[in-house]
Each structure stands twice: as C-alpha cells, then as structure tokens.
Amino acid sequence: MSSPNPRRAVPSGRLRDPRGLRVLVTGASGTFGRAISARLAGLGAHVVGLDVAPRPDDPVEVLACDLTDDAGVPVAVAAALDRLGGLDVLVNNAGIGGPAPAELPPGQEVRRQLDINLLGTWRVTAACVDALVASRGRVVMLSSRMAVMQLPLAAAYGASKRALVAYADALRLELGTHVGVTCVYPSAVRSPIHDSTAAAGLSLEGMSSYEPLEGVVGTVLRAALSRRAHRDLTTTRRGAVEFFLARHLPAVTDRIVARTLAGRVRSGAFEGAGLAAGVVRRHRDRG
Template sequence: MTQDPSAPDGGLPFAGLSALVTGGASGIGLATATLLAERGARVACLDLTAEVPEPLLGLRADVSDDASVRASVATAAEAFGGLDIVVNNAGIGAAGTVEDNPDEEWHRVLDVNLLGVVRVTRAALPHLRRSSAPAIVNTCSVAATTGLPDRALYSATKGALLALTRATAADLLADGVRVNCVNPGTVDTPWVGRLLSAADDPAAERAALEARQPTGRLVAAVEVAEAIAHLAGPWSSAVTGTALPVDGGMHGLRTRPTR
C-alpha cells in the first residue's frame, strides 16, 4: 500500500472521505482512483466501461449525456453516503489546426472536455455542499497555457476548462467548495500509446514528445495522480482557483540544448 509519511494519521489521509473520478478506468483517472483508495478513500470510477479493480466502484457513464451523469453520481453518493471529492478527468483528444476540423468535431470534443465537466460538477454539487472537506480537481492541460502546434481544438477546450475552473472556484468560495486543476504535459498513458503506435515512425514520434519536455521524458500517470491528490486533500484548504503544472517544465522553462 502506498502511504504518505507526512500524513498526520500515519498514511491514510483520505480515510473517511469519498471520491468520484471520471475517466477512472484507465490512464490518469485509474492512477488517481487507485492512489486515493490506497490512502483510505472510497472511490467511484465513472467511465464508458465499468471494469475497474477492487476496491474501486465502477459505474458506467457517458459525460456527454446528462441523464447518465446524474444517475451515476447519485448511485455513487448513495453507495458512499455522500461525496467529498470530484475529479473531472474524462476527456478526449483532437489534432489539427483551426482549419482542419469541421463544426461537428468541435461540438463533439467541447461536449466531452468542457460540458462533461459542467455536467458532473452540477450533479455533484448538492452532495459536495454537505461535505466538511469538499474539493473539485479538474484535469486540464499544458495546452491551456502554452501554444502547441496542430492542437487548436484540443487547446481551446482546455483553455476554456482553465477559465471555468477559476470562475467556478470564485462562485463556490462561499460554499467552502474548493476548485483547482492540474495541467499535465504529455503523459505516458494507453491513449498516448495508441497515438504513437499509429504514427509513421512511433520511435521518432516518442522521442520528439520526450524532447519537448525539459526533463526529457514523458510524465508518468502516477505523478499527475499525486498532484491531484495534493489538491484534493483537506490539508490544501487554502488552495483554490489554482492551476498546478505537471509537465516536466514545459510551461515555464526555456532550456539550452546540450551538445
């Protein structure tokens, strides 16, 4: 079991808390759900598939369908007797410049990456308002703050999510509900793996993605999960409206090439 040696209760800082993670069946979502559970939380994973390892509770949900979201959030809250933490992690990718995608694709990606967060947050808020330690953490992206080539649509959804995070944090301040986001760089997940395998030269494409991050490697999913857990925990009670980069320095470092 992964323990947090700095936790005042000896390593289970989320004991007694309940969390809901969207996109929780794989990648960053699964890493986050697993970490929270290891540290004592009861965790429900909302995803298109409900297949998750124990002790996680898998619930099938489509964040682009409001009825699906409301039903799954209600099921999780009933199973746990409430909700304390919501991690809005579900999202989809998109490539292309501003000219490359038709309106239908813009609507599809915005519907998942932005409105999906709206739907889940809206459904969870009545439960969060009854919590003594409510927190929302959104999985945003370095694309919200850094111009990346061939990512116009994806970047637009994440830029909107960053703005939504801050506006929601302001709106919910009086309710005591904290709202933050993490901004990962390129993360070594199954989704990225599938993109790499579809490239003409997967090895060269991976090397290019690694070189783009000043640390020279992709971010591990568990590193993003650790950042999410930090923001979600009651010890971060003074942190709201914040975007935490987990990107190997992409957003701020300008390194010199080595020879």
C-alpha cells in the same frame, strides 16, 4: 492566488487524512483514472468511479456513464453519491485527445473533444454541487499544459482544456465560500489518449517531453488532500517553468513552439499526414 508548484513530498501534517473521504473520479477506467482511484483507495478513501466503458479489473467500483448524455449524467452521479453516502472530493479526470488542426472547419472530432473534456466535466460537476457544498468539499480538475501553451495540430484539445480552466475559475468564484477548486496541469504522459493523433501522423514525439504518471497522481492527491485548496498545480519542475512563461511571457513560448514545429517539418515528421499538409506547405513556401 497561489503559484503553481512542482510536485514534491508534502509533510503529512499539511494533508488531510484520506481515510473515509468520499471521492468520485471520472474517467476512472483510463490510465490516469485507474491510478488515481487505486492510490486514493489504498490510502483508505471510499472511491467510486464513472466511465463510459468500465473494466472488470478496475481497482474500485466504476459505474457506466456517458459524459455527453445530458439526462444520463445526473442519474449516474446520483447513483455514485448514493453508494458513497455524500461527496468530499470530485476528481474531474475524464478527457480525450485527437488531431484537430485549427485551419480546418470543426467537425465531429472537435465537437467530441469539447463535449467530453469541457461539457462532460460541467455536467458532472453541476450534478455534484449540492453534495460538495454540504461537505465543504474539493473539486480537482485535470487540465493540461496545453491550457496555457498550445501545440499545433491539436486545437480542439487545447481549446477544451483552456475553456475547462475558465469554467473552474467561474466555479471557484461561485462556490469558493464552501468548495475549493484546483486545476492540475500535466504535460505529456504516455497513454492511449495519444493513439489517434499518432495514427494520423501527428505524433507528439519531439514536441513534448514525457513525464511519469506517478508525478501526476501525486499532484492530484496533493490537490485533493491539502488542507488549503491550491488554485493551480503543475506536476514537474519543467512544467512549472512552462506554466510561468506561458502565463507571463507568451511570446517566448510561442517562439519556442514555432521553432520546434519548424524543425519537425524539416525532419519530414509530417510526411504523408494529410491533416498537416497545410502546415508543411506553408513552411516550405517560406524558403
């Protein structure tokens, strides 16, 4: 098992030549997907994307695909693989976030996040297995720091990303003789994925330190192009420390997050946020 490492420059001799590699990127019209696709295409890879809402200015060809559609996903993947002529790298990037307190019953928002983040990835990957085995390819899973260190009021996102890692682990065991599987763990990057959470009054501001998109893209490229498939990769030095603590000293990270949450409540950050009413009330009752 390789240890998670922060992004760093990797000598070219330790990377595969990206020219001509056949790459499929999900969520290719979003913030991460566009940047990943553009970088790989710029290096000479042949990249096709999937997205529920392709954009006219996408840097690569993007096919429309709803990852929640059991019947539609295999059709879209087949069309993408036909354009690529096979598959060397699958980048499972598609994902959504949103407010979902653990104390409330799971509703449509929770089901939507689990269906896209976990089951959508599962559907796409299953449709790609034969092509990946044939090429002895690589799967890159865009997970999250929240797969190992949960933040409050976002239970669905954390649960979906932790389950995604469990799925990746099973996939690695089943396909590992022929296919490498790497999980990448970004922290928070400024993007529209946080908009619905902020609109609900549950902004991540103060709970997370934002990192540059470039670091995430660089780590995805390292995962896709390293000659030896890494198991886990973090995207910053801070992320590597958080990953280690969350995996080996979870009580420590629990205390850190709980203390940060208490500070946010005291500052009035969640005033007027209905979804946080229970958290606010319980913190006030403690005194």
